[in-house]
Amino acid sequence: MRLFVGVLPSRQACDELTRALRPVREAWPGLRWADPANWHVTLSFLGEVPEEVLPRLETRLARAAARYAPLTLGLAGAGAFPSVRRARVLWTGLYGSRLPLARLAESLAAGARRAGAVQVDGKRFSPHLTLARARQETDVTAMVEALSGFTGTTWEVRAVHLIRSHLGASVRYESIAEYALAAPAPDGRS
Numbered sequence: 001m002r003l004f005v006g007v008l009p010s011r012q013a014c015d016e017l018t019r020a021l022r023p024v025r026e027a028w029p030g031l032r033w034a035d036p037a038n039w040h041v042t043l044s045f046l047g048e049v050p051e052e053v054l055p056r057l058e059t060r061l062a063r064a065a066a067r068y069a070p071l072t073l074g075l076a077g078a079g080a081f082p083s084v085r086r087a088r089v090l091w092t093g094l095y096g097s098r099l100p101l102a103r104l105a106e107s108l109a110a111g112a113r114r115a116g117a118v119q120v121d122g123k124r125f126s127p128h129l130t131l132a133r134a135r136q137e138t139d140v141t142a143m144v145e146a147l148s149g150f151t152g153t154t155w156e157v158r159a160v161h162l163i164r165s166h167l168g169a170s171v172r173y174e175s176i177a178e179y180a181l182a183a184p185a186p187d188g189r190s
Contacts, residue, residue: 002165003049003117005061005108006040007101008175009129010155013075014039017092020150021131024143031090031132038173041073041094041129043105043160046112047119058162058177060111065160065179068104069186071097074154075129078147086137091128092147096154101127104181108160157181 009017014036025033049057073096080087094101105125113120134140162177 001049001051001054002167003046003057003176004042004163004165005044005046005112005160006042006163007073007157007160008040009073009075013152013155016152017075017129017150020147020152024146028132028140028143030138031134033132034130035170038171039129040161040163040173041127043101043125044109044112045119045121046117047121049117049119053116056115057112057117060115061108061160061162061177062179064107064111065104066182067107068100068181069183070181071100071104071157072154073097073101073157075150075152077150078131078144079128080140080144084141084144085139087140088134088137089130090132090134090140090143091130092150094127094129095151097157098127104160 017039018036046057073094075092076095077093079091079093081089081091102125105127109120159178159180161175162179164174164176166172166174
C-alpha cells in the first residue's frame with residue numbers, strides 16, 4: 001500500500017484557506033486544484049509499504065510521535081515548486097513550530113526506515129500544503145503575489161496520521177492510524 005505520514009490542518013484553517021483561494025482559483029482554471037478534503041502536510045513519504053511491515057511501522061511511528069509535544073502551526077503565503085516561474089506545484093506554507101516539526105519529520109522517517117519502509121523519501125523537508133498542480137510548467141507569480149498576505153489562524157497539532165493514498169481518476173487519502181504527540185510541552189503545558 002502507498003503510505004505517508006502527515007499532519008491534518010484544522011477545519012478552521014481549511015475554511016480560511018478556502019476563502020482566501022476563492023478569488024484566485026477562478027483566474028486559474030488550468031490548474032488541477034487539490035480537493036480540500038485531501039489537504040495535509042506531508043511529514044514523511046513512505047511510498048509502497050508491504051502489509052507485513054505495517055505492524056512494525058505502526059510501533060515505530062507511535063514511539064517517534066510520543067517523544068514530541070503538541071505543535072502550533074498556521075498556514076501562510078504561497079510558493080511553487082520548482083519555482084514560481086516554472087511551477088508544477090502551487091503550495092501554501094506554514095508558520096509556528098517549524099523547527100520541532102522538522103525534527104518530528106526526521107524522527108518519523110528514521111522510524112519508518114528501521115521498520116522496513118524502504119522507499120522513505122530522502123528529500124530535504126520543506127513543510128507545505130499542496131494547493132494545485134500544473135500539467136506543464138506555469139508562471140504563477142501573480143497568484144503567489146496575490147496570496148502573499150494570507151496568514152491563517154494557528155491550530156494545535158496533537159497527532160500525526162499514517163495516511164494511505166488511493167490513486168486513480170480522483171485521488172483519495174485515508175487516515176489508517178493516528179499517533180499522539182504525547183511529550184510534555186517545554187513550558188510545562190500538556
